Amino acid sequence: MKARPFFWAFVTPAALCGFGLAVALAALFQFSLRAYVPGSLEPGGFTLENFAALMKPLYARVFAETVWISGVTAICTLLVGYPVAFALVRTKRRVLKSAILIIVVTPLFLGEVVRTYSWIVVLGNNGFINAVLMKVGLIAQPIQMMFTRFGVIAALVHVTLPIMVIMLAAALAHIDRDFERAAESLGAGPVRTFLTITLPLSAPGIVAGLTTAFAWTFSAFATPQLIGGGQVNMLSNLVYQLGFASFNFPFAASLSVAGLALTFGVLAILRVLSRPLEAIGPH
Amino acid sequence: MDDPPARSEPAADRSFLRLEGVSKRFGDVTALNAVSLDVARGEILTLLGPSGGGKTTMLNLLAGFIEPDTGTIEIDHRIVNNVPPYRRDIGILFQNYALFPHMNVAANVGYGLKLRRLSRSQIRRRLDEVLALVHLTGYEQRKPRQLSGGQQQRVALARALAIAPKVLLLDEPFSALDKGLRASMQTELKDIQRSLGVTTIFVTHDQSEALSLSDRIAVLSEGSIRQIGTPAEIYVHPADRFVAGFVGNVNVLRGRLERLDGQNARVSLGATTLTVSAMRLGALAPGATVELFVRPEQLRLAEAIESTMCQGVVAAQAYQGTHIDFHVKTDAAISGRVLVRQAQVDAMSRWPIGSCVGIALTSKDAIAFPVESRPLT
Amino acid sequence: MGSGRAFRGILGIALVSAILCFLLLPALVVTIAAFNARAILSFPPDSLSWRWFAKALAYEDFRAGFRNGLIVSACASTLALLVGAAFAFVLDRYSFRLKRTLEAVLVAPLIIPHFTIGLGFLIVAAGLGATRGFAIVVACHLILILPFVLRSVYISLRNLDRRLELAAASLGASPLRVLMNVTIPLLAPGLVSGWLFAAILSFNEFTASLFVTSQRTQTLPVAMYNYVREYADPSMAALSVMYIVATATLLIIANSFFGLGKVLHVEDVR
Numbered sequence A: 001m002k003a004r005p006f007f008w009a010f011v012t013p014a015a016l017c018g019f020g021l022a023v024a025l026a027a028l029f030q031f032s033l034r035a036y037v038p039g040s041l042e043p044g045g046f047t048l049e050n051f052a053a054l055m056k057p058l059y060a061r062v063f064a065e066t067v068w069i070s071g072v073t074a075i076c077t078l079l080v081g082y083p084v085a086f087a088l089v090r091t092k093r094r095v096l097k098s099a100i101l102i103i104v105v106t107p108l109f110l111g112e113v114v115r116t117y118s119w120i121v122v123l124g125n126n127g128f129i130n131a132v133l134m135k136v137g138l139i140a141q142p143i144q145m146m147f148t149r150f151g152v153i154a155a156l157v158h159v160t161l162p163i164m165v166i167m168l169a170a171a172l173a174h175i176d177r178d179f180e181r182a183a184e185s186l187g188a189g190p191v192r193t194f195l196t197i198t199l200p201l202s203a204p205g206i207v208a209g210l211t212t213a214f215a216w217t218f219s220a221f222a223t224p225q226l227i228g229g230g231q232v233n234m235l236s237n238l239v240y241q242l243g244f245a246s247f248n249f250p251f252a253a254s255l256s257v258a259g260l261a262l263t264f265g266v267l268a269i270l271r272v273l274s275r276p277l278e279a280i281g282p283h
Numbered sequence B: 001m002d003d004p005p006a007r008s009e010p011a012a013d014r015s016f017l018r019l020e021g022v023s024k025r026f027g028d029v030t031a032l033n034a035v036s037l038d039v040a041r042g043e044i045l046t047l048l049g050p051s052g053g054g055k056t057t058m059l060n061l062l063a064g065f066i067e068p069d070t071g072t073i074e075i076d077h078r079i080v081n082n083v084p085p086y087r088r089d090i091g092i093l094f095q096n097y098a099l100f101p102h103m104n105v106a107a108n109v110g111y112g113l114k115l116r117r118l119s120r121s122q123i124r125r126r127l128d129e130v131l132a133l134v135h136l137t138g139y140e141q142r143k144p145r146q147l148s149g150g151q152q153q154r155v156a157l158a159r160a161l162a163i164a165p166k167v168l169l170l171d172e173p174f175s176a177l178d179k180g181l182r183a184s185m186q187t188e189l190k191d192i193q194r195s196l197g198v199t200t201i202f203v204t205h206d207q208s209e210a211l212s213l214s215d216r217i218a219v220l221s222e223g224s225i226r227q228i229g230t231p232a233e234i235y236v237h238p239a240d241r242f243v244a245g246f247v248g249n250v251n252v253l254r255g256r257l258e259r260l261d262g263q264n265a266r267v268s269l270g271a272t273t274l275t276v277s278a279m280r281l282g283a284l285a286p287g288a289t290v291e292l293f294v295r296p297e298q299l300r301l302a303e304a305i306e307s308t309m310c311q312g313v314v315a316a317q318a319y320q321g322t323h324i325d326f327h328v329k330t331d332a333a334i335s336g337r338v339l340v341r342q343a344q345v346d347a348m349s350r351w352p353i354g355s356c357v358g359i360a361l362t363s364k365d366a367i368a369f370p371v372e373s374r375p376l377t
Numbered sequence C: 001m002g003s004g005r006a007f008r009g010i011l012g013i014a015l016v017s018a019i020l021c022f023l024l025l026p027a028l029v030v031t032i033a034a035f036n037a038r039a040i041l042s043f044p045p046d047s048l049s050w051r052w053f054a055k056a057l058a059y060e061d062f063r064a065g066f067r068n069g070l071i072v073s074a075c076a077s078t079l080a081l082l083v084g085a086a087f088a089f090v091l092d093r094y095s096f097r098l099k100r101t102l103e104a105v106l107v108a109p110l111i112i113p114h115f116t117i118g119l120g121f122l123i124v125a126a127g128l129g130a131t132r133g134f135a136i137v138v139a140c141h142l143i144l145i146l147p148f149v150l151r152s153v154y155i156s157l158r159n160l161d162r163r164l165e166l167a168a169a170s171l172g173a174s175p176l177r178v179l180m181n182v183t184i185p186l187l188a189p190g191l192v193s194g195w196l197f198a199a200i201l202s203f204n205e206f207t208a209s210l211f212v213t214s215q216r217t218q219t220l221p222v223a224m225y226n227y228v229r230e231y232a233d234p235s236m237a238a239l240s241v242m243y244i245v246a247t248a249t250l251l252i253i254a255n256s257f258f259g260l261g262k263v264l265h266v267e268d269v270r
Helices: A007-032 A049-053 A057-090 A094-109 A112-123 A128-136 A149-173 A177-185 A190-201 A203-218 A222-228 A235-245 A249-273 A275-279 B055-063 B105-115 B120-133 B149-162 B179-196 B207-213 B231-236 B241-246 C003-034 C051-058 C060-093 C099-110 C114-128 C134-158 C162-170 C175-204 C207-212 C220-230 C235-258
Strands: B017-026 B029-039 B044-048 B070-075 B090-093 B167-171 B199-204 B216-221 B224-229 B251-261 B264-269 B272-277 B289-294 B299-302 B310-319 B324-329 B337-342 B356-361 B367-370
Touching: A007 A249, A007 C060, A007 C099, A007 C114, A007 C134, A049 A249, A057 A094, A057 A149, A057 A203, A057 A235, A057 A249, A057 C003, A094 A149, A094 C003, A094 C175, A094 C235, A112 A128, A112 A149, A112 A222, A112 C003, A112 C220, A112 C235, A149 A203, A149 A222, A149 C003, A177 A190, A177 B090, A190 A203, A203 A249, A222 A235, A222 C220, A235 A249, A235 C114, A235 C207, A249 A275, A249 C114, B017 B055, B029 B055, B029 B070, B029 B224, B044 B055, B044 B207, B055 B070, B055 B090, B055 B167, B055 B199, B090 B149, B105 B120, B105 B149, B120 B149, B149 B179, B179 B207, B199 B207, B207 B231, B216 B231, B216 B241, B224 B231, B224 B241, B241 B289, B241 B367, B251 B272, B251 B337, B264 B289, B272 B367, B299 B337, B324 B356, C003 C235, C051 C060, C051 C235, C060 C099, C060 C134, C060 C175, C060 C220, C099 C134, C114 C134, C114 C207, C134 C175, C134 C207, C162 C175, C175 C235, C207 C220, C220 C235
Parallel strands: B044 B199, B044 B216, B090 B167, B167 B199
Antiparallel strands: B017 B029, B017 B070, B216 B224, B251 B264, B251 B289, B264 B272, B289 B367, B299 B356, B310 B324, B310 B356, B324 B337
């Protein structure tokens, strides 16, 4: 006989929300199995046509592109974010810590559109980088960075960096410094200590960061849309196009469903690969 | 892993580890104030004191995790002020053991050995040796989280000893263990230290641990060493009131110096005159007020009508198995109470709570301090 | 401790500084571009002016978007706080059969693409015959920001000393009283920062909003997106600058009150 005050009051709203999400996903799934009726918003009868159409090289390419960009972005973000996370956690001066934290966290709260727009100003043919390089005389013609994969990935790394740094920093902060001291006392120099102790012990944070970075990038829309400008198409752009340009919602739905399956697949693989790391965990 | 070259006769190397004039400040706080210390090779020296007294700072300085502001630190006659921890050849046993969670026992213990570029078979041999020393043969594949507290501590010890360090530093190693385990681990540690002869610095705030384990004790408080000596010296002849109060129980009574008599002093307390040690009185003039520091076992209860040192009323009794502690309210004591230790089994019924008793001094080793005595710097 | 360490220190500082510059670059560049007197989005500007700021502030779509965004994020974040905090409480203290399942569902939006959720909600709205009003937008945002609130409050609850509640209960407080007088006040910093975090995320949410908002209900990010597709003048830059200044200020204030480091759990443990 266990008294559980507030139980129903607290669980019901959450259950309703969960139900709401489930309904939305179910609706999506249901739509993906319906035929597209051109010129009408109403779907037709049930069919597997949409999923068959996914096999077409055009769409397969978009899937591959999306996975590739998400993967590259995740890894680049990790490499760029680790030193910052390390500095954030290990620096002793309060002011410096706060400064780094504000600089890292602010972009997170700016929203996709503002961030992406700022990158347009940086990457454009009349933008910052080209202007500086031409002024200095390193180049004669502007380098094309807009509408290229490079531009999209650079902007995506910028978008994902804050969350990566936060997750890495949280993991690093939980590593007991005594482990490093012990390694030093046994004869390990700073580099060796980092490679054999700090890095392995931060592995759970690395996995969490990579997972989140991949998932976020997979769902990116504004950045590939505005900077890719039609040349670089990720899944989200295709879904939007089909939905609002062609009003082919059923196919858009099937793309989304396939995308979801893909995301879950990649994340499941990551999960399995990181199983041995679970043993470490924070202390 | 050869024996280190004999620089001097091991027994005669009194300053294998040496601190000279070492100070360390953290902002406004002076953690250590011009401390000097010599440790002989192979001895166990305990740094004893309350938290914040400077013992942890000293340990960190010896290990090389922090640098002193002034003074020099020498290990094996080599100044190590600028030598980083990974080149100092020291072994540390941390308070929470700090066993690498992502490595098994063999990898943990072998960590320092791998760094020294020994061959696989040499490492294996050393690993077996040192695990046998701590009675953990066969545990090589276990992970730290699969071990009990006592086992973890032994692995940590093995890891520190595997590299045959010049100095072994122990940071409150028994504080996380249960009482029963503590006693057996202390004995084991002492045996291991004796057989290896490694110079050991042991940090603790537990004075009974310090008394039982050490060759010598350095009592630290507020950044200074109050006294260094053997456990007996510290206990029987404390240098100042802090050491007297910190190590063991002590009663403080106020009396008047009648006259000095060589090693002894005649002190009057109420109607009686006592003979106590004059070691800490210097050249005090007769008539001066002194404080007597008396251990509970140096007192005994007596009938109130006997000519005793002072009178009092029994306030509480505490049965301790081997003896009984009596808390007696008396005006002669500065705090208003004295603790008297009686070994007789019938003492509890003979002097019940509320009864009037006399208190007598049974030993000449009680120490008198002048009232305005300042601590040793 | 030797020159080796110093060298590594300088290299490290250079690297981290370079990365921080990378993080700051767009913000700095767009700020300079916003003051460009000319209409072309170019760099560097020849002459400076405030006109784009004035234009951005006067532009009706931006104003409407701002209003709509405030309405949506206020509703969504408040609801998210109530639902999320309540469920975090249950997660921390009680167990029941489908607990882990429900938790997984509520946290799923972290890895489900926003366009997928947006599309799903759009289809549901169409199916219900509901016009794309505020309700569907708030519902969608609620689902999207709930995981963040849940996580934040859950961690705060885990760090709460239960003995304080037990002490209150032993002194005669009913469960409701304990909740009101002990639990909630102690959780207050975590609750407020979670709410703030959620509100900002909702205000800035773009992808799902693109799917579920209509002309009438479009939020500021959607309005900005539509603007950029048609016009190339620096009004957007001016708006971005205002955005950046507002956000950074909010965060600096939040940092001095709550210590962002603690809220995000990146403070050093030892």
